[in-house]
Amino acid sequence: MRALTSLILAFLLFHAVPTHAVQPDEILPDAALEQRARELSRELRCMVCQNQSIDDSDAPLARDLRLLVRERLKAGDSNKQVLDFLTARYGDFVLLKPPLNMRTALLWSLPAGILVVGGVVLFIAIRRRRGQGSESTPQGIPLTAAEQARIDRLLDADPRTRS
Numbered sequence: 718m719r720a721l722t723s724l725i726l727a728f729l730l731f732h733a734v735p736t737h738a739v740q741p742d743e744i745l746p747d748a749a750l751e752q753r754a755r756e757l758s759r760e761l762r763c764m765v766c767q768n769q770s771i772d773d774s775d776a777p778l779a780r781d782l783r784l785l786v787r788e789r790l791k792a793g794d795s796n797k798q799v800l801d802f803l804t805a806r807y808g809d810f811v812l813l814k815p816p817l818n819m820r821t822a823l824l825w826s827l828p829a830g831i832l833v834v835g836g837v838v839l840f841i842a843i844r845r846r847r848g849q850g851s852e853s854t855p856q857g858i859p860l861t862a863a864e865q866a867r868i869d870r871l872l873d874a875d876p877r878t879r880s
Contacts, residue, residue: 743780743783743784743787745787745790745791750787750790750791753790753796754783754786754787754790755772756796757786757790757796757799757800758770758771758772758782758783758786759772759813760800760812760813760814761782761786761800761803761811761812761813762810762811762812762813763776763778763779763782764776764778764779764782764807764810764811765778765779766779770813771783771786782803782811785803786799786803789802800812809821
């Protein structure tokens with residue numbers, strides 16, 4: 718019985734269809750305009766949820782943005798004009814995939830910059846560790862000439878080090 722329940726649950730999870738937050742009263746009678754509105758809604762970020770499109774968000778602000786998109790489309794705006802209007806009003810943050818320009822360069826380059834800085838720190842740490850050879854102790858304190866001479870004598874006396 719438990720296995721059957723697990724199988725049914727797995728089936729439902731793998732075949733789940735994402736739901737959209739678009740309400741029936743928002744849907745436009747013109748199917749072509751509605752399709753354009755849905756495409757635009759998938760490109761716009763919900764300012765409340767921040768990682769969801771307004772098409773998927775139930776937030777009141779997302780609903781307002783969906784209605785605004787539909788109003789602009791009914792007024793005859795092209796998709797680009799609608800996006801331009803919204804970015805002029807809310808900034809590039811409203812786009813789920815903001816364009817690469819001078820204002821968003823830091824946003825796009827930050828992950829690569831963090832990776833480079835991490836690589837440099839790792840490289841320096843490895844070089845420091847390798848730089849600590851027989852000339853210093855594990856704590857990084859250099860050996861005196863007498864200590865180094867004693868180590869050299871002990872190594873020369875060890876039969877395993879001779880070839």
